[in-house]
Amino acid sequence: MHVIIVGAGVVGCAVAYELASGGATVRVIDARGSGQGATRASAGMLAPYIEGHSTALLQLGVRSLAEYDRFVSRVAADAQRSIEYRRTGTLQVARTDEEARALERHGRALAESGATATLLDGREVRRYEPALATNVRAALLIPPHGYVRVGALMDALVDAAVSRGVQLSVARAQRIARVNGRVAVETAEGTLAADAVVLAAGSWSGGIPVDAAAAPVRPVRGQLLQLRLPRPPLSRVVWGSGGYVVPWEDGGVLVGSTVEEVGFDESVTAEGVRRLLERGERLVPALGAAVFEEARAGLRPATSDELPIIGASTTMRGVFYATGHYRNGVLLAPFTAVMVAELLLGDRERPELELVRPDRFGL
Ligand SMILES: Cc1cc2nc3c(=O)[nH]c(=O)nc-3n(C[C@H](O)[C@H](O)[C@H](O)COP(=O)(O)OP(=O)(O)OC[C@H]3O[C@@H](n4cnc5c(N)ncnc54)[C@H](O)[C@@H]3O)c2cc1C
Structure with missing residues (x-):
């Protein structure tokens, strides 16, 4: 399966790494290179019992925190880099x-x-x-x-993804559409086609419409x-x-x-x-x-309910969302990646996807 991921923040890169680890051919495009969005400013705290302002967010945060040991050790091993994570x-x-x-x-x-x-x-x-x-x-x-040092995590995540065959390039996505049975990402430099596209462009996700649908992320x-x-x-x-x-x-x-x-x-x-x-x-x-x-x-x-938008688009086959992580994107990245990779590669739906469905916003 060939997947394009739009956005190389912590969420897009974690999803790319997980998908490539599962055997997908993955290309990540970003308008300015990896880790230059919200991820660059993140404090890297892993604190669901403070940040979990709703039951659903707490549940997602605790679940993702449970992934962290394994996530960091796999990424560090594949990248052959150390990551400060305490x-x-x-x-x-x-x-x-x-x-x-x-x-x-x-x-x-x-x-x-x-x-x-x-x-x-x-x-x-x-x-x-x-x-x-x-x-x-x-x-x-x-x-x-605890916390993870985000700069070190991102450097390692990019290297680990590349070691699994992920291609990273600089390109600005403008629109996502279906063309000839495939999903096409229109960029200023031309159109890229794939079997699936994951929209992980953080705050900018709403500016990349999926046909007429725009993710309500501010x-x-x-x-x-x-x-x-x-x-x-x-x-x-x-x-x-x-x-x-x-x-x-x-x-x-x-x-x-x-x-x-x-x-x-x-x-x-x-x-x-x-x-x-x-x-x-x-x-x-x-x-x-x-x-x-x-x-x-x-x-x-x-997002308006402070929960991320993760899962399959109901308006366009082959499009998936992984965006809207607000104050907890670093914490939630590992579990987001697992959920998206299982959905794309194994058609397995984790029950937690019910909490973050795109169709609650008509997506
Ligand atoms: C001050 C601060 C402190 C924080 N502290 C924490 C914390 O302690 N713990 C925690 O878990 N979270 C924290 N967060 C939140 C966390 O940083 C975000 O939730 C997370 O970084 C979101 O990651 P992302 O990959 O979705 O988005 P981003 O990192 O914003 O990445 C989106 C990417 O999409 C790219 N992009 C945009 N438009 C396009 C386009 N048209 N085409 C292609 N690419 C495009 C951008 O260039 C960017 O690289 C903090 C945030 C801030 C600002």
Whole structure:
């Protein structure tokens, strides 16, 4: 089977890798090369018990987190590269009584759903993370969470995909149509035809109509800082009400993130950087002395119900969607790839596809 994937972000590349591993002939096209969209700005947190704002999203996130060990070790082995991936947990912190009460409720709900989470008081929190601000009065420790360093993951994913025969090229898709019994992707450089096409163009997916149907995905900008200290200030990801801090092993520290409805504007702004510097320092005061390395911005692909769109198009045979992953594309990429690959290659429908069906948006 010959498959074209439109979009070389973490989702498109993971799908390409999985399909090629299953024996498909895969070509990925991207308007600007791999990993240049939202993926580039991602913090790489793997935290479904914090980000799972609905039962369906929680279910998908937990399922994808369960794939991560295997996914990273397969990609690293095929690429012959190492990927920084740690499951050191997250600490979700509270600085006010109200936040502490909300954490307690969240901890109870998690315990009832069978997840492991431990509520810590201020003294215990500082035993775990001495660099945290002294006004932190409680925290929820969620051990299964973690992070992956997204730049390293993308480099490895591209190499692993290529090692499985995937071809990557730069081309801008304009439209998808059916021509002579095949699916055709019209690009500025000409038309490419395949047995199947997977639309994985993140926030830009709606601009590539499938005949008349356009995926209702809108861009939500997020800005993120990359700072550096001589040593990691924390041993796990820390979440506060206004932001989060991700410590890498080499002293790199990510501080995120803003949530802005500004259309297709990928700029970093002075206001965004200022707010993130303040939030980071409020959580970890030592960040005031950090070296400023970079600020990045990305457009999270959001849908109206905050769930991705994954599965077969009901309006055009041979077209599949893998888009709309909003705040969790890195977390959800491995399971998205498994679901899409099984659907295309084995005609097997995982039950979770019911949660993310394209036809809920008439696609
Ligand atoms: C600040 C920030 C922090 C985040 N933190 C996390 C996190 O901690 N954990 C997590 O799981 N998620 C996080 N996310 C969300 C995550 O980054 C996204 O959900 C994910 O990157 C989406 O991946 P994607 O491959 O669908 O889209 P993208 O990475 O945006 O890739 C889409 C690709 O399509 C290409 N494209 C666009 N138009 C065309 C066209 N016409 N033809 C061909 N190609 C085209 C683009 O060039 C791009 O490369 C974060 C996002 C942001 C912005």
